[in-house]
Amino acid sequence: MKLPHYKLGIDVGGTTVDLVVIDSTGYLVKSCKIPLTDGIENCIIKGIKQLFQDESIQPQNCLSIHIGTTIALNSLLEISSLYKVGLLRIAGHYPDVPPAYEFPARQRQAILTSFETISGGREVDNQAISILDRVSIIDAIDKLLGAGTEAIGIISVFSPLYSEDEIYAENIIRQHFGEDIVLTLSSQLGGLGFIERENNTLVNTALKKVMKKSFAFLAATCKQLGFQCDYFITQNNGTLISLEEAVNFPLKTLCSGATNSLIGASKLAGLSHAIMVDIGGTSTDIGIVENSFPRTTFKLANIGGIPLNFHLPDISVLALGGGSIINELAITDQSLGYRVFSESRSVGGEHLTLFDIGNLLNNKVTENNIRITSPEADMLMKKCLEKISHTANELACGLKLPVVLVGGGAETIPDYFLNDEIIRPAHFGIANAYGAALAEISGVLDQIVYLDKNVEETLYELEQRVIQKVIAKGAAPGSVRLIEKTLLPLYYMPNQMTRVVMVAAGILGM
Amino acid sequence: MSTQLCLHHIESLSLGATLLGSGGGGNPAIMSNLTRYYMETYGNIQLISVGELETNDLLVPIANIGAPLVALEKLPTFLAFDTIYQKIIVHYPNRRIVLMSAEIGGCNSLAPLILASRYGLPVLDADLMGRAFPKINLFKPALLNQKNDPAYLSDYKGNLLLLHLKQDMSLLEKIVRDSTVNFGSSAVMALFLFSGGQVDDYVIPGSVTSALQLGNALLSYSPDSHELDKAGIHVLGEGRINNIINNVKNGFLTGYVSITCADAVFKLYFQNEFLLATKNNIIVAESPEIIMLIDDKHGTPITTEVLKFGLKVKVVKLSAPDFWQKPENKKHVHYKKFDLEVHDEIAAL
Structure with missing residues (x-):
């Protein structure tokens, strides 16, 4: 019997779900793109059925399914589908500053219902700050639930080193208020630094709602299709966690989108050190991969105004993409976005875009079609690449690194601009899903x-x-x-x- | 002339103080939320200059003491500061109390502000060090053999230790360190209390204003701007961190960081604070000069605790306060007085 040896990588983006199947050598066997018109799970299932419809690859030969998703990030940015969280602070020195102090007011109101501080917590050497007792836990939770709390965050002092107080509180709460109460222990999210860990705990607890909803049936449905593999989600540093862990700790997946794209581009090009340029319809993301992992920013993450305790990939965003509108032979900051396929000159529309320039230089349309000469188009394409390389050089700070072009918009760059320093790898349009498959x-x-x-x-x-x-x-x-x-x-x-x-x-x- | 310290000053004060910390001193983030919270409730703070002091004023220098990592986890509380204040007003009735930071470099720059806001007390535009150094015997009054009796040490549960010690800084250091460990490695201290009339023997004047100005320069930072130089921040070079060697030695973070530039390699040696900077093994800055790295992208000062491989940085230096430039004081803080591991053959400029 043949051992399972395929990996399925899935990227849930803003407009499409991309899927790739790779074999044990990392070779890309199959891929497809499904427009995100339906629920996320439905689209994933649709894509899986498409990839596995013929006999060449069998679901039972699939070793693992890796999903990259921005569900949690979108939910936090849009402040939608969030649990209302009540926070239990186990801190016998009674800190003065209330939780979510640095959150913008809207996020604070959406996420935090109320908080209670009770005695307990540890010193750095594991001595109790003061004694944690059962009655004060129950009283505090009663008050939190009375304030409209749907899910509970628990934090105690020095819990990343000594988690006993949080675990004790969880046990009491489950005994007294029911096994299925939704809660997060701060120690499960790790990291010393009370305020940032507390922020992480609040955000994580709030995001459980959308993750539960989004992945309620995936494993069961895939099993029906014949899959016997494990399910993973890519996390912020580009590596994998189990689907179950991701549903319990959505915070860990919050920023995996950019990371996947960087890692995918690097793997597609076979380079562990490079500048990655992801050209989309409206914007271009530029980042650096060193030792196969994205370079991160010096400052800690701040998402939607909420300070969190991890580092994001250091990415510069340019208002430049396939849909960028060209006006009087200059590239503007405006973009047609997805309307490029219905309103650009290549398809008989009014607007001249970078997409049209690419089409002319790639001999897909004529000068007459898009009402511009080839030398003019060449000059504009050079300007576009200059913009990209200017930002790339700024990021690289003197390091001489090859540039890897990926993303749907990378297609507009004509072949004769490519060389040893500017690379557009095969399958450049599905870098994120490929990155997830190889995570x-x-x-x-x-x-x-x-x-x-x-x-x-x-x-x-x-x-x-x-x-x-x-x-x-x-x-x-x-x-x-x-x-x-x-x-x-x-x-x-x-x-x-x-x-x-x-x-x-x-x-x-x- | 007195000025108001307002909420919006906290960010620039914190940034400038981090710069003056020369890589050490602890991150002001430990104190900034608590400070903001009290200032939002109780209002602005009056900042007075040395010239405005009355002879009979009681000056109370305040410092946080302990492991910065502990204070990030076990958050500082008002109670620790208030415990000391309540005792001092009993010990010194009928005196106007003026608070001040014991050490402008790092998180202690914010130490007096919580009490000042809560009780409407003025804060002196000065400190006892002009930067950050890791030991009590490097406060200006310690070098000038000034009295330090009594000293107060309190913890976040409201415990208070009152110290009446003779002029023995190493005993004080030892007792304070041991007691701080027993207080859970995070405590508040009031030390070197003095009267308005003695101010010349105790303080480095103008250090709060200086931190604010430096902070403002960093707030308006852009990678190509020349504003830094105008604020007295001299850029020695820029490059990328390509090696970080650090060890824990006798409770201090000791080591060096290398920065590779187009034409040179900088090495910055540290024991908590950056104390020596070389360029191609030639000394370009040394203690008591203030040596610092700043993040090239945002201008954020980078302490020795958060060095990050691959980061693009500017190497900067600031002149030492006048007090430290005098030969009799300078000799106490020469880099060779610290436990640096310098294996390269280095030469003076």
Whole structure:
């Protein structure tokens, strides 16, 4: 019997769902695009049926399904389909500043119903700040539910190191208020820094609503179609988490869109260091991939005005795309967007766009069709590439890196502009889905250790632990390696107490 | 002339103070939400200059002490500050209290503002250091052998330790450190209290205004602008962080960071603070000069705790406050007085 060896990558975008099937060598076997006209799950199913309709590939030979989605991001930006969250603070020193203090008023009102602070929480050395008791938990939750709370966030001091107080509170709440109450423990989202972790907890809890709704039936439907594989969602750093984890921790998927596109472009071009240019209909995203992972910004993420504790890919956005309108031989910031296919001169419309210029230079239309000469078109295309390379150079800051063009709009660039430095890889229109199909699985370790003696051994032991964690999630052992290692000493602490953060990643095993 | 410190000053004060921290001093973000919250409720703060002090004023320098990472998790509270204040008004009845930051570099720049806003107390436009250094014996009054009795140490539960120590800074340092650990590694301190008449022996004047001006320059930052130079921020070069070596040594973050430019390699050596900068192994800045990296894209100052591989940065320096430029003071903070690991052959300019 042949072992399962295909991976299915799916990108749920704003206008289409893209699907690709790759084999164990990363070779792209099949792909398709489904317009997002129906519910997300329906479109995914439609695409899967299309890819697997003939006998050449069988659902049971599919090892895993990887989905990249911006559902959570859109829901947060649009402030729609969010749970109303009540927050339980277990913090015996009673912080003065209320939760969601830095949120814009609209987001705060939509997300936070009310909060309660109760005694408990830990010091950095695991001593109790004060005692957490059952009665105060129940009283607090009663008050939160009375204020219209639909889901609960729980945070206690130093829970990323000592999660017992949060777990105790969860148990009491489930016993007393029912097993199916929706809640998030801040320790499950990790990261020291009370305010950012609290913000993460609030946002994550609120987003559970839309994720539950969007992926309620996917696994069951796929099973009916003959799939016996695991389901994964790509997370912010471009690696995979299980579908179940993504439904419980939508925050982890919040910014995976840009990451997928960067990783997909890099993999399509076979380059681990490059400048990625994703040309869409209205805008172009430019970012940098180093060591196969996107370069991230120095500042922490701020989404819809809400400060969160992770780094986003460092991306520059240009108002330039296939639909960009050309006026008096200059490229404007206006775009026709999707109307390019109905209103541009190539299809008999009124507006001259970059799409038309590309068509002329690619000999798909004539000078008469679009009422512009070839030398003029060539000059405009050069201007367009100059704009892109100017921004790319700014991002690269002196590094000499090849430029990889992907996205639907990349088609407008004529072949004679391409060379060793400007590459347009095959399948450039489905980079995101390809990136998802090739995504690796990762694990994080974040803990405080004593580094006063046996430093090397302690760090080696932690490295092995995070690597084993990734193997346990299904990575092929030989492919797992450390991709991040940070040491942060705690000043004024005895025995050189140090916070160690390590991230390892590997390829999902065969 | 007195001015008002308003809510909108907090951002520029924080940015400027981070720059003056020379890479250390803790992130003012630890304090900024609490400060804003109190100022929203209780209003603006009067900032007075050294010249406006009366002889009989009681000056109270305030500092947060402990591990910045702990304060990010166990948030500072009003109670810790208030515990000290309530004791001081009992010890010093009928005195006008003027608060001040003990250390302008880093998060301590905001330390006096919560009490000042809550009780309508003035804040002095000065501090005891003019930048950030990691030890109590490097406060100006410590170098000038000024009295430090009593000193107050409180925690976020309202515990208070009152210290009556002789002039022994290393004992004070030890007791404060040990007590801070027992207080959960995050505490508030009032130290080197003095009278208006003694101001010359205690303070570096004008440091709040200076932080505000530096912060404003960073707020209006753009990568190609020449505004930095006008504000006294001298750009030594720009490039990319291509190596970060750090170790934990005796409770300090020690190591160096290399920045590769078109024509040179910078190395910045640190022990919490950046203390020495070389360009192709020739010294281009050294303590007490203030050495810093700023994010080339946004102008955000980068402390030694958040160095990021691959980031494009500008290497900048600021002159040391006048006090530190005097040879008798300078010698105490020469980079060789710190525990830097400099293995390269380096030369003076």
